Amino acid sequence: MNRPEGFPRNHADLSPLDGARLLAIFVDELIPGAENWPPASMAGVHGIVAMRICDASGQGDLSDLLDAILAAGGLTESGSPEERASVVAKVETANNALFERVRAAVFLAYYETPFVTQAIRRLGRPYASRPHIAGYTMRPFDPARDTPGHNRGFYVSTNDVRPVDTSGLNLDRTHTERWGIER
């Protein structure tokens, strides 16, 4: 993207209005509007996120985010959808840890808002933003109906614990280097 003359190069060049506008466009790239769903900025997400990341890091994360967006080419409402998505993708790649923190903050803030809570309920699922207040209705456990019908399960009683043969395990001599999901 070609930068026009006078295009801001870092957050210090941004007016408060431009900073807020830039963050609003950014959060809308993360969560755009769609049928049933308000875009993130319309739900007020950019303000919530700005406060939270400043709470967490001082001004640092917010400044770094604005700088990262500007370094990636900046975001404008007049830019094409492809250009805006490209800028966000660059931010994600170049500043991944920061991006992931902000992404989580954006997603959490979005789904907290009453507008989005309403949109979730329109999907047909019960959902409350503060479910602890009234809870959810569930059918009580009925022993006659809900007791498992299988006869599986056993335990070794205290007196029946016997030594097992561990000689084939070689726990002292082998070392599992590849373990976990990346085996």
Next chain:
Amino acid sequence: MSNERICDVLIVGAGATGSLAALVLAKAGLDVVCLEQGSWVEPQDHPHLHADWAWQRRTKWSPDVNKRSHADDYPVKSDSSQILMWNGVGGSTNVYGAIWPRYRPSDFRKGTEHGLQPDWPISYEDVAPFYEEADKLVGVSGLAGDRAMPPREACPTRAMPPSKVAQRLGAAFDKLDWHWWPVEAGAISEDYDGRPACNNCGICNGCPRGSMSKYSMSIWPKALEAGTELRINARVLKVEKGTDGRATGALYIDRNTGQKHFQRAKLVIVAANGIGTPRLLLASDNLANSSDQVGRNLLHHTLVGVEMWVDEPVDGHIGYVASLISRQFAETDVSRGFVNGFNFNCITSTSSAGELAAGWFTSAKAPWGKEHHSWFERHFGHSIGVFAIGDDLPNPENRVTLDPVLRDSDGVPAAVTHYQPGENDKRMMNYMLDRLEDLAKAAGAFDYSLHDYRDQEGVYRTPAWHMIGTCRMGADPANSVVNKWNQAWDVPNLFIVDGSVLATGGVVNPTPTISALALRAAGYIRDNFESLTTASRSVQAA
């Protein structure tokens, strides 16, 4: 400043076990003082009542002591684990999930079984009556009759409402011919003991209603009524010992005034959890540590998990956090390539739509951009989580030590923890992951995401709710810290009643066992108080 009053029993820590000990001993008419470095957490303090509760759960209400910034905490440095706890009245029950399974008989006999862990000096049968007592005090829901466990009395309240998640997973277990059972919970499904039944809100990180047993609401009111004197914001700096080898009391600081006091006592109980207790003993001139076992053998359990998504809506965001437990693999079977076993703790899902989108406990999360909403619509209400939790082997180098430089705000050295899974643990976790994959497929998941808690560098960073084994119980003073009555071998009027005494971890969440053992130890102190006030040596193994 010195307090001339000599109380009968001084308890350090007002968490789960401190509260139970206080209740038993104060009811017996003893003069009980409890010192708690934190303060009360009032119901209205909890994040549950606010729309931003999910954000708060990640920040100032995070159970991770290193992610929140709270004045009641002390620093814990770890090169591996996430250190999860709460410092305050009720301890970590302010933020826990209260899954409430018991140990199995074989958990107490691992020395006999394979020798890679010690036998406990007590058996399941010694603890069983206290499980029942704890359940009644705490308020538990569940269903008796599980063939995979010894018989038990009926739970005080019926099992939690059967969720769609439970039905889906139950069918999957049936397909695999694996055991499953409704989970026992330290939460009440019916009104009980003056507390209201769970309202199925799903935010099971503590419970300001008191439906889930937050010990500050279930136990402490009774302990206070019985006469316990609870001093909050009272951080113990040191437990002191006299020339006769007996504990004399504790030096503490009133964090409100900055004044130091010494509380004298005939008997001292430490109940500061599996990190706080070894930290305090080590900071008290290496108290009760002639065996060099204080702080060693830190256990967290092996832990891996899967998040799966199924086509049919299961509304996992509603209802108590856990649904089922499977004990199919709980006992040792060396043909699997390792000793010990594991359980499946089947949970529901996150109760937060935002958390589901942002990433719950695996790496799965909603994409940003134009695909975001379709991902959410496909996944929300379709999510199920399952953890596999197993019995890790003790390693003396997995331990709690003191930082040589870093101190808390009152000058006590910070705790340092190191934990690394061993060969048996790694093999077990590989096996657990494979079985979780089997389960996801049997459940008909259209997608699933496994999680092994390893970071990008491969370090196992388990969420360590379970910090146990660091002052373990044993029959031999040479390789344990306390005897079968939780009495320190080296200091006959010093008792340790928290999770640090667990000699093995079992395959379950430890709070029920820790609570039962605390009740058992407190009963012993009550029944032998006079002799304990003069004893010059601890009781040897019977």
